[in-house]
Amino acid sequence: MENRKHSLLGTGLVIVSAASFGLMAIFVKYAYTVNLNILTLLSLRFAIAAAVMWLIVLWKKENYKLGRKQVLYLAGMGAVGYGLQSTFFLNAVRLTSASMAGILLYLYPVIVTLIAAGLGDEKFTWRKTVSLFISLSGLVLVVGLSLENLNMAGVLFGMGAAVVYSVYLIVGNRMVSENNPLIVSAYVITAAALAFNLIGWTTGQVELDIGLTGWLSVFGLSLISTVVAILTLFKGMKLIGPSKTSIISTFEPVVTVLVAYAAFTEKLLPVQLAGGVLILAAVIMIQWDN
Numbered sequence: 001m002e003n004r005k006h007s008l009l010g011t012g013l014v015i016v017s018a019a020s021f022g023l024m025a026i027f028v029k030y031a032y033t034v035n036l037n038i039l040t041l042l043s044l045r046f047a048i049a050a051a052v053m054w055l056i057v058l059w060k061k062e063n064y065k066l067g068r069k070q071v072l073y074l075a076g077m078g079a080v081g082y083g084l085q086s087t088f089f090l091n092a093v094r095l096t097s098a099s100m101a102g103i104l105l106y107l108y109p110v111i112v113t114l115i116a117a118g119l120g121d122e123k124f125t126w127r128k129t130v131s132l133f134i135s136l137s138g139l140v141l142v143v144g145l146s147l148e149n150l151n152m153a154g155v156l157f158g159m160g161a162a163v164v165y166s167v168y169l170i171v172g173n174r175m176v177s178e179n180n181p182l183i184v185s186a187y188v189i190t191a192a193a194l195a196f197n198l199i200g201w202t203t204g205q206v207e208l209d210i211g212l213t214g215w216l217s218v219f220g221l222s223l224i225s226t227v228v229a230i231l232t233l234f235k236g237m238k239l240i241g242p243s244k245t246s247i248i249s250t251f252e253p254v255v256t257v258l259v260a261y262a263a264f265t266e267k268l269l270p271v272q273l274a275g276g277v278l279i280l281a282a283v284i285m286i287q288w289d290n
Contacts, residue, residue, distance in 0.1 A: 141275025
């Protein structure tokens with residue numbers, strides 16, 4: 001009975017995490033309706049998220065001290081890895097629909113598998129080969145066989161976000177396995193906050209007079225799609241394990257598509273929806289193989 005309770009709780013937490021991550025593109029879209037620039041959005045997002053994460057670390061009395069090499073490693077992950085991925089994703093949302101950006105980002109599990117196999121960390125099985133084919137087929141359907149009326153820069157930004165995030169996950173996997181994920185996340189988010197605020201304030205691009213919609217978008221992005229998303233992910237993963245977590249997390253782009261339709265009446269063609277389903281199916285197949 002206790003195991004069942006843990007399983008249900010873990011599943012619920014991962015669903016909350018997936019939904020929170022899925023809302024990221026929606027908050028970004030709302031921010032763009034009031035013409036927030038990317039540096040303002042990212043500077044405020046990471047600054048608020050970092051402050052909240054450190055408050056949680058101090059409240060829980062976690063040991064946050066790391067070696068100099070570890071701190072520098074995490075600083076690089078945050079400033080370069082997480083920072084670059086976020087920049088690419090926000091540009092994808094700006095140039096394409098929130099739905100397409102969300103689906104393209106979710107190519108990352110397949111990309112992670114390919115990179116891991118190329119590095120010799122995992123075997124490239126027949127199931128992974130089939131998953132790759134299904135995922136690429138889904139990508140073709142999402143982007144469309146005809147490239148008319150399609151912003152290719154936005155598509156490339158979306159795919160770039162998936163590639164950078166994949167590399168970020170592989171590079172950071174060892175660091176997370178050796179340290180408290182909460183502490184790792186706090187350092188990574190802080191590094192991203194320092195990098196974006198340094199660039200944003202020195203170039204004069206950070207704006208604070210952004211109105212109610214702007215601040216609601218920023219706080220939603222910071223608290224829901226960063227802090228809540230990360231904390232529920234780690235807690236849920238601890239209860240049900242990484243494989244189940246990855247499978248349940250396929251709920252993320254589904255949330256993006258549904259909310260984008262409700263909030264902005266964004267529509268994907270039936271063939272694009274079918275492509276999104278194929279990408280999710282490929283992700284699930286890969287996790288079953290693990």
